[in-house]
Amino acid sequence: MPLASPEALAKKIVSSVQEYSLLSARAVADLFSTPRYIADTYTQMDSIGFGSLPIVILTGFFTGCVLALQAAVTLKEFGAVNMTGRLVSLSMVKELGPVLTGLMVSGRNTSGMASELGSMKVSEQIDAMRALGTDPVRKLVAPRLVASVVMLFFLTIIADACGMAGGAAVSVILLRLNAGAFLHSSYMALQYGDIVEGLVKPLFSGFIIATVGCYYGLKTTGGTRGVGQSTTQAVVVSSVFIILVDFLVTQLMIGIFGR
Amino acid sequence: MAEFLSEATIKERLDAGVPIVEFDHVSMRFDANEVLRSVSFKVAHGETRVILGPAGVGKSVLMKLANGLLMPDSGEVRVLGRSLNEMNESEMFAMRAHVGMVFQESALFDSINVEDNVAYRLEEEHVPPAEIHARVVEALQFVELEKAIAKFPPELSGGMRRRVSIARAIVSRPQLILYDSPTGGLDPITSTTIIELVVKQRDVSHTTSLLITHRLQDAFTLATHHFDQQTGHMEPIPDGGIDPGTKFLVINEGRVVFDGTTQELVRSDDPWLKAYLS
Numbered sequence: 001m002p003l004a005s006p007e008a009l010a011k012k013i014v015s016s017v018q019e020y021s022l023l024s025a026r027a028v029a030d031l032f033s034t035p036r037y038i039a040d041t042y043t044q045m046d047s048i049g050f051g052s053l054p055i056v057i058l059t060g061f062f063t064g065c066v067l068a069l070q071a072a073v074t075l076k077e078f079g080a081v082n083m084t085g086r087l088v089s090l091s092m093v094k095e096l097g098p099v100l101t102g103l104m105v106s107g108r109n110t111s112g113m114a115s116e117l118g119s120m121k122v123s124e125q126i127d128a129m130r131a132l133g134t135d136p137v138r139k140l141v142a143p144r145l146v147a148s149v150v151m152l153f154f155l156t157i158i159a160d161a162c163g164m165a166g167g168a169a170v171s172v173i174l175l176r177l178n179a180g181a182f183l184h185s186s187y188m189a190l191q192y193g194d195i196v197e198g199l200v201k202p203l204f205s206g207f208i209i210a211t212v213g214c215y216y217g218l219k220t221t222g223g224t225r226g227v228g229q230s231t232t233q234a235v236v237v238s239s240v241f242i243i244l245v246d247f248l249v250t251q252l253m254i255g256i257f258g259r
Numbered sequence: 260m261a262e263f264l265s266e267a268t269i270k271e272r273l274d275a276g277v278p279i280v281e282f283d284h285v286s287m288r289f290d291a292n293e294v295l296r297s298v299s300f301k302v303a304h305g306e307t308r309v310i311l312g313p314a315g316v317g318k319s320v321l322m323k324l325a326n327g328l329l330m331p332d333s334g335e336v337r338v339l340g341r342s343l344n345e346m347n348e349s350e351m352f353a354m355r356a357h358v359g360m361v362f363q364e365s366a367l368f369d370s371i372n373v374e375d376n377v378a379y380r381l382e383e384e385h386v387p388p389a390e391i392h393a394r395v396v397e398a399l400q401f402v403e404l405e406k407a408i409a410k411f412p413p414e415l416s417g418g419m420r421r422r423v424s425i426a427r428a429i430v431s432r433p434q435l436i437l438y439d440s441p442t443g444g445l446d447p448i449t450s451t452t453i454i455e456l457v458v459k460q461r462d463v464s465h466t467t468s469l470l471i472t473h474r475l476q477d478a479f480t481l482a483t484h485h486f487d488q489q490t491g492h493m494e495p496i497p498d499g500g501i502d503p504g505t506k507f508l509v510i511n512e513g514r515v516v517f518d519g520t521t522q523e524l525v526r527s528d529d530p531w532l533k534a535y536l537s
């Protein structure tokens with residue numbers, strides 16, 4: 001593969017950022033005007049939300065289990081094993097629940113969106129849609145954007161709950177801790193700012209999953225090989241974006257709530 | 260959605276002889292490759308314009324320009340007298356309601372069945388469901404494929420997909436139909452079936468059309484045959500007649516090398532054209 005000149009590479013990056021920004025802005029603007037594809041939005045909610053439920057439940061549950069096990073080993077040295085619930089709940093709600101849910105849903109749905117839209121692009125179905133008088137951004141991107149943002153919010157809550165259930169199960173069954181004490185310390189550890197932080201992050205992650213997946217899908221060229229490349233790039237970029245935005249939102253929330 | 264032109268204005272313009280499509284010094288370039296170079300031509304109401312030329316000379320690009328799917332680097336494309344350059348996105352979508360398009364590889368939506376594919380535009384226009392079904396059945400009967408109404412595109416053969424694509428293009432009764440290589444990749448018998456449908460649409464509905472083809476025999480079949488509504492088949496025009504509404508546009512290396520009638524084409528002295536036609 002020939003090496004691109006720095007100038008060409010810079011132009012390509014700027015052009016990609018511009019195209020991505022325009023696509024995102026158009027998708028958001030389309031939410032505030034008609035026609036709206038409500039049925040497509042519900043279909044996407046089912047696919048993205050209900051379809052991702054098993055992986056989110058399993059990931060959340062076992063992350064909670066591992067957190068409890070790891071935390072107990074360290075806390076035991078300080079005689080503070082009863083604080084396990086506090087550590088599990090804070091970690092799950094503020095950080096691991098939103099980020100892991102975002103990454104899992106990204107792996108499942110960003111790839112799905114990029115490959116579906118990419119296949120439509122290379123088989124001229126996107127052009128056919130435009131030729132039939134339908135705006136593909138309005139029809140394909142906007143419903144996925146709404147569905148991702150809304151469903152990721154609820155999936156994160158489920159992941160948090162499953163994580164705490166996993167932590168509780170390990171604490172009670174393996175660490176022989178009192179279930180009531182675990183849940184009480186979990187509950188008491190959480191403050192308003194922690195909940196807000198944990199529920200703001202999935203809104204950004206949902207936005208990233210939908211816009212990045214659709215962007216790479218709609219810019220696919222080069223047949224089936226191009227579809228594969230778009231899918232891979234979409235998953236990589238959305239995963240990195242989710243972690244990057246997680247860092248920025250965490251900084252912001254610490255600035256606002258002081259913790 | 261914004262309005263492209265009111266029905267009254269369209270009728271007024273057609274009566275005044277405004278061309279359905281007009282290319283005015285259109286040029287188009289992809290990176291360093293200049294695909295179209297100052298292409299100009301007009302397509303009158305009721306005309307069938309056959310676009311010929313070697314592969315890769317910009318015929319499909321020209322078709323996408325006519326529908327606003329691509330925009331020219333310079334020059335103007337006018338549909339029913341309105342320049343596409345002056346339209347916003349919303350007006351462009353409204354304009355496309357008057358244009359049907361048959362894509363090279365059919366471009367059917369493979370996750371929905373034939374009925375929903377054909378009904379797509381009508382559903383977007385919020386036509387009542389009963390009317391949608393009736394019009395879809397009518398369009399599928401036109402392409403003799405009403406039995407495939409519940410099938411999905413992957414279950415259809417190449418020729419059947421092309422016929423569904425034609426049904427999808429005609430269901431909204433457009434002013435203009437763009438056929439992008441409708442016989443490409445098909446066997447000769449299936450190609451003739453597709454050309455018969457194009458002739459039928461031309462002679463029964465009198466819709467203006469642009470048709471790209473690589474097969475010269477298809478182009479000349481269009482010029483020398485008509486659809487007999489009594490027998491229900493395409494037949495040669497008696498006494499070696501030629502359809503006056505069928506004209507040719509030949510493109511080579513991004514330029515128009517011929518624009519005229521069938522007689523003018525076969526009598527042309529241009530050496531390249533003679534070699535191409537032979």
